[in-house]
Amino acid sequence: xxxxxxxxxxxxxxxxxxxxxxxxxxxxxxxxxxxxxxxxxxxxxxxxxxxxxxxxxxxxxxxxxxxxxxxxxxxxxxxxxxxxxxxxxxxxxxxxxxxxxxxxxxxxxxxxxxxxxxxxxxxxxxxxxxxxxxxxxxxxxxxxxxxxxxxxxxxxxxxxxxxxxxxxxxxxxxxxxxxxxxxxxxxxxxxxxxxxxxxxxxxxxxxxxxxxxxx
Numbered sequence: 453x454x455x456x457x458x459x460x461x462x463x464x465x466x467x468x469x470x471x472x473x474x475x476x477x478x479x480x481x482x483x484x485x486x487x488x489x490x491x492x493x494x495x496x497x498x499x500x501x502x503x504x505x506x507x508x509x510x511x512x513x514x515x516x517x518x519x520x521x522x523x524x525x526x527x528x529x530x531x532x533x534x535x536x537x538x539x540x541x542x543x544x545x546x547x548x549x550x551x552x553x554x555x556x557x558x559x560x561x562x563x564x565x566x567x568x569x570x571x572x573x574x575x576x577x578x579x580x581x582x583x584x585x586x587x588x589x590x591x592x593x594x595x596x597x598x599x600x601x602x603x604x605x606x607x608x609x610x611x612x613x614x615x616x617x618x619x620x621x622x623x624x625x626x627x628x629x630x631x632x633x634x635x636x637x638x639x640x641x642x643x644x645x646x647x648x649x650x651x652x653x654x655x656x657x658x659x660x661x662x663x664x665x666x667x
Contacts, residue, residue, distance in 0.1 A: 560582045
């Protein structure tokens with residue numbers, strides 16, 4: 453299936469609401485549009501399965517369509533959380549440049565102690581760097597694996613940042629609080645071995661937002 457085929461399939465379902473869950477979601481939220489055109493944040497492929505992430509107007513979580521490309525049909529629809537999985541290292545003593553000196557990995561973000569935060573209402577109390585190889589929406593398992601793969605490219609540098617700065621993996625998830633049941637990520641044995649091998653801890657921050665289902 454082409455991206456156009458996938459988009460047409462999603463737009464058809466949004467218009468005709470053949471799945472009950474589509475009606476439930478559209479009762480309380482609206483897909484994000486740009487110039488009256490449906491926005492697609494990501495199309496994630498896993499073999500014949502495709503997950504299509506649609507931004508929700510005014511929210512962080514996504515409306516997701518699961519598609520079987522071989523059968524050319526939607527197999528499921530749900531809301532999925534915004535997920536950010538990144539490596540973060542901070543220090544009160546070291547500058548962002550000094551933190552960066554420990555690793556040859558590409559930084560996604562950096563700041564120095566005393567810099568203004570993006571809100572411009574507060575200042576950073578520590579210097580820091582962030583490494584996040586993929587900011588597109590996807591499931592936790594995929595984003596975690598991508599980050600671990602990136603960090604393994606400079607295992608020694610990451611271990612140094614964990615030892616001499618506060619280096620760890622941060623996971624931020626913003627769920628749709630549609631029915632009070634949020635779920636959550638899972639770390640398997642291989643994930644835990646990877647964390648141990650890199651000398652890293654992992655921190656989770658969970659949020660819930662959005663309107664409750666009416667039915």
